[in-house]
Amino acid sequence: MIDDRFIYLKIYSRDKKRIIIKKLEEIVKYITATQIPDSIENVHPEFIKVQVILARTNLIRKMRMFGGEGCLKYSECDICDEGHCITILYEDELKEKWGSRYNSIMRAIEDSIKATEGLVITMNNKPIMAKFHNTCGGATENSENVIGNRVMYLRKVLCDYCLNSPNWEGYKEISIEEIEEKLKVKFPNLTPTLKIDMKGFIEEIDRDEEGRIKSIKIGGKLFKGTEIKEILKLDSTRFSIVPKILGVKTCGQGDGLGLCQYGANQMALIGFKFNDIINYYFTGVEIKEIEKPCIKWPLKEKILVIDPGHGGDDNVGVKGHQGLMEKDVVLKISKRLKEFLEKLGAVVYLTRYDDEYVSLNRRAELSNKIRPNFFISIHLNSFYNPSIRGCEMYYYKGDIESKRLAECIMDRMVKNINVVNKGIKVAAFFLLREVGASSLHIDIDYITNPEVEKLLQNSEYIDKIAESITQGIVEYYKF
Ligand SMILES: [Zn+2]
Ligand SMILES: [Zn+2]
Ligand SMILES: [Zn+2]
Structure with a gap:
């Protein structure tokens, strides 16, 4: 049942509701297929290798026999698939995700697993936290800005390889009411004489004693109150401008830590190899074969x-x-x-x-x-x-x-x-x-x-x- 050449993982299965023992590389396969975004149209084999090595590294880092902390909920296990350790989709869910591409992507992942057998990303001989995100939008992040502490290999690197990602730029409109509700804040009441300055948009509002606008600067250009009333067909010059909706522009998708997936795939498409790509996004790391625990771990798999x-x-x-x-x-x-x-x-x-x-x-x-x-x-x-x-x-x-x-x-x-x-x-x-x-x-x-x-x-x-x-x-x- 247990074969010494492989590394086995103890995983709590949400389906079976019990602990099962699986070959590490089999779980790597499912995780890789889960983590590669299906929105990438031409997934390059070198990029798949990168994702395989990331998945393997993160698993090894968690495994008890390699000194990891294991699953915090099921103390018996290395990981669980309930979600707080890692999200894993299995066959049926993956078929749904990948549709007609399912067979080819799974085959490509299996090939990549073989081609990178045993390889993990390390620093000082320890597997790293192999973070990644969908699209960085121009540059990845320094770890201290996201998780609060400085991690040597999670440094900011510039990346415009993800320029063609559909997530390079995003835009979302959020109503003022929604912001009030979600942030638990209260904005001032909307009164006609509310004073509001938005630099570069609306500023330098000059009113008379009755609150009528004498002049106003909009978009850097000075207007008389009467002019604005005329042009914008307002009922009165006693007006004010109040925000109702906030338009939020975003750049990239994800927390920006570690590897940018769209960028990495693009690097692969223009000829970079998996190790180049990993070394680009993770500063100062090494890619090497896992030390088989049989020497240091005399009771391995017993x-x-x-x-x-x-x-x-x-x-x-x-x-x-x-x-x-x-x-x-x-x-x-x-x-x-x-x-x-x-x-x-x-x-x-x-x-x-x-x-x-x-x-x-x-x-x-x-x-x-x-x-x-x-x-x-x-x-x-x-x-x-x-x-x-x-x-x-x-x-x-x-x-x-x-x-x-x-x-x-x-x-x-x-x-x-x-x-x-x-x-x-x-x-x-x-x-x-x-x-x-x-x-x-x-x-x-x-x-x-x-x-x-x-x-x-x-x-x-x-x-x-x-x-x-x-x-x-x-x-x-x-x-
Ligand atoms: Zn007894
Ligand atoms: Zn868990
Ligand atoms: Zn990027």
């Missing part, structure tokens, strides 16, 4: 399900003499374990994330859907004699991989935190039996031992446990 035992009000597990509860400790350990493992490239699921009841059946079901490399249950032990302490691990009969994993983890636990090795044993617990994957049950230590109970309340100690398990897993995969 899928693990961590199962914090118990949970909920009626299933607290065992308890210490000071009242510390197993369900809380094992959840803490599991959460840290997940973080540590993910830093090394693993894809990690928990069977519960909160203090909630999850049945054993449900836990097995979850795991059997995910089909991980390992399923690891985390528990604590108890005994009436408080002096007893030590770590025990259980695997299902014949599961030699779990046994070997247990040996690696136990070795680390003994070396790092001096736990007493109370043995690695065979058991037929429900989960060991019902989970299809290799599975391991770890009783970390005895919560009924006062010293252990004290240690387990210390977050540094929790980290040490999680770290030891992580190291054990890495060790296992070294063989």
Whole structure:
């Protein structure tokens, strides 16, 4: 199912309402087709390459295994397709967008993906925020004017390549009422004697005591009030000019950050290559191949399900003499374990994330859907004699991989935190039996031992446990 040559993305799917794992390049394909404006008539292959590299760069920047922050809503995922991470249109929507051009554009994107395989835009070896917009209208923007902070590669560059863009110039009329409403402001009442000056348009209004206009300058030319009354066929010289509509002229479309899409396509049409185009709009960047995480990420693509035992009000597990509860400790350990493992490239699921009841059946079901490399249950032990302490691990009969994993983890636990090795044993617990994957049950230590109970309340100690398990897993995969 998972092939080592590819990079996989964990994405929360709004359609399926669950996490799915997709090849990075497949998502790049959809994103590229989503982001290229269909208003561009002749989309040049070099411009498609540019958009492909932009999409890939932005995804890699977000991915957890490359140190990114992932989706902020679904903490499990690199991205979601709900919209706040990124907008992705899929087949049906893209067919609608591209119409008769759908097949040719998708083929062209696939070719561009192959031609630029693995390439991303970096600065100081980190993937950049590859911003782009439809049309810059003459020049792109410095980042500090848009997002408030100075980003070295998002500098203003002049661009008239987008001169032929339909969005080079725009015009919009907005009524005064609409402006009042939207900006929550109040303009002065429209009275005939309202004084208004608009430089270059209407100025130097001179009135007599009754408010009649003696003279007025319009468009730089001086008129008598009576003259204006005559020419514009007004009822009186006691008049004023009041704005009703604001005509707003715009230049360009979008926030102006980074690459100008119309400009980039035009550059491609006149012979620039994708790297020239990227270097033109992003100041001081490098285009290079992503470093495959397999070296720095020893657990790349390993899928693990961590199962914090118990949970909920009626299933607290065992308890210490000071009242510390197993369900809380094992959840803490599991959460840290997940973080540590993910830093090394693993894809990690928990069977519960909160203090909630999850049945054993449900836990097995979850795991059997995910089909991980390992399923690891985390528990604590108890005994009436408080002096007893030590770590025990259980695997299902014949599961030699779990046994070997247990040996690696136990070795680390003994070396790092001096736990007493109370043995690695065979058991037929429900989960060991019902989970299809290799599975391991770890009783970390005895919560009924006062010293252990004290240690387990210390977050540094929790980290040490999680770290030891992580190291054990890495060790296992070294063989
Ligand atoms: Zn998201
Ligand atoms: Zn431009
Ligand atoms: Zn337990």
